[in-house]
Amino acid sequence: MRYYPASRRPSRLKASLTVGILALFFGLQASSALAKAGNVTSWDYLQPDRDQVIASLNVVELLKRHHYNKPPLNDARSAKIFDSYIEMLDPSRSYFTAGDLAKFEASRHDFDNYLKNGNLEPGFAIYRLHLERLQGRLQYALGLLEKGVDHFNFTIDEELLVDRKNAAWAKDLAELDDLWRKRVKDEVLRLKIAGKDSKDIQELLTKRYKNQLSRLDQTRSEDVFQTYINAFAQSYDPHTQYLSPDNAENFDINMSLSLEGIGAVLQSDNEHVKVVRLVPAGPAEKSKQIAPADRIIGVAQSDEEMVDVIGWRLDEVVKLIRGPKGSVVRLEVIPASNAPNDQTSKVVAITREAVKLEEQAAKKSILNLQHEGRDYKLGVIEIPAFYLDFKALRSGDKNYKSTTRDVKKLLTELQQEKVDGVVIDLRNNGGGSLQEATELTGLFIEQGPTVLVRNSDGRVDILADEQPGAFYKGPLAVLVNRLSASASEIFAGAMQDYHRALILGGQTFGKGTVQTVQPLNHGELKLTLAKFYRVSGQSTQHQGVIPDISYPAEVDTSEIGESALPEALPWDSIRAVHSEEMNPFTPFLAELKARHETRTGENPDFVFTRNRLALAQELSHETTVSLNEEKRRAQQESIEKRQLMLENALREAKGEEPLAKLERQDEAAPHGEDKKGKPEDDAYLAESGRILLDWLGLNEAVAKNSLPKD
Structure with a gap:
């Protein structure tokens, strides 16, 4: 989602910054070559140029003036930049030694001053050593492979630490050699267990390492600059990024499709x-x-x-x-x-194909359910994205496509079919037009604010539905999951804050920040300049929207979502703009949750999803692997047996034939996600309908009991 505030100042800002920077460059040339004459390597051609120095100073100034948080560029920031850069270059701690890190550490608190002065050489020097170390490792690996993959002994008991994020740095090159011996041995064993023969393994790994080695020779100064400046930019938040001229072009292509x-x-x-x-x-x-x-x-x-x-x-x-x-x-x-x-x-x-707007359009279906002895008909509106055909709108086409227009039409059709309620399906909806999120909210509320946008100066802009009256006033549920993000979270949050719908499913992504793209003399800077807040004052950032009733997660939330990103901005809140009203769902939530848990406790799809994720999380905590082939195969067979048991439990519960062995069905859709089948076959969608019907029944019962009696 791109949001451009009224006071966008890119060109004037760029011009004003560049004036003072040109003078600085010539004073910095002397400090741009710290490598001493005796330490020349084949990577010495990688040096920062004039355009990069100017761009780096532009980035420093832009972040200082316009980033949402405006954190100071000081020693504490320098330490973050240093850690981020080392993490980017050597995330598995497999190239640098403890001695290398000791030398780097001497400058841990100096990178703020280097950047303020346009001195890029320290960052380039670390990168050049990284290339030297990487080259040495690849040559060592190729040397091992020259002996043949059959020289590895897979009968001895050895282990490889695979989760090396917090591992100790190798004390010297000899220790790195041993680590890489185990790494190559592990790759050979993985491929062997995957069914490849020795000749194919030898050929594949040799080609892989040779390709990586040859690609090192193609390293450009721009590659170094982009990595270093992004270590700086992304220390502010994960969505603030420097885009090199090539990547800036790719970004524009992505935005225009x-x-x-x-x-x-x-x-x-x-x-x-x-x-x-x-x-x-x-x-x-x-x-x-x-x-x-x-x-x-x-x-x-x-x-x-x-x-x-x-x-x-x-x-x-x-x-x-x-x-x-x-x-x-x-x-x-x-x-x-x-x-x-x-x-x-x-x-x-x-x-390959372009994503067509009509294929992202909202779609409707009918969910037929039997509930407490009665047949019900619920409308389902699936919204894959928040879209708006700007081109058709600007050209005056009265039939331009937009999410709100399409949903309004679908709601009209569903009401004509006399549905008992509506479920809005926002699963996997990554966002889109902020305007559409606001206007769609307006279909379901009487009138009022829909989302708040707070900028770096503390000013809060209020976006609102100005049209009086709700278009649809009937029973409503909104189904979300971890991949519901940005505009989806704005809409779901508004529905929850206005108590207009039951929010069901999984905790959403948590993308609650606004970015803009600032052109530089060299490339572009995408920076975070604002934050979204719900009308309740709560941010959608980091935390996302918490459903009223939660379903089992289909992906590991520690791996996918805003909270999984380094330096993600925190959740916070500001003053609410919508006064708290009586929540019609509160008196029934405990009962709704109890019924949901009873219903899904043995539901095959819910059980399968819960158990599959539990197994994946259990396995993700294993930090080492055995390099003993017998033990490794036994471990693999044990895991596949457990996976097969989960799969067959699901199949048997649905009356399907069990599998004799685990199949890897390339074209099979994940369970509960095949939208081509009947809506009733989608376990999460069907359960959402049942919860909505539970609420309708409970609400009606209370209404009947509260009526005056003769």
């Missing part, structure tokens, strides 16, 4: 590229072959050879995945549903 892709939001995850979320109605989402938290390890164009992308930069992987409309891209993916050490992958083929 002028280049086709697969419709997936990706991020770096150590040496892998991880799927964060799928764009509603995009090619990946429609394929049902990819899910959030899946890891992409290979990319191929149509029938061409698969390119191993482990260890590649995110922007390079994105370029491979993008392509012209109608072309096919094949992705090799390790599913998130795999056990942590299960590297078994699948190859999926996706046809």
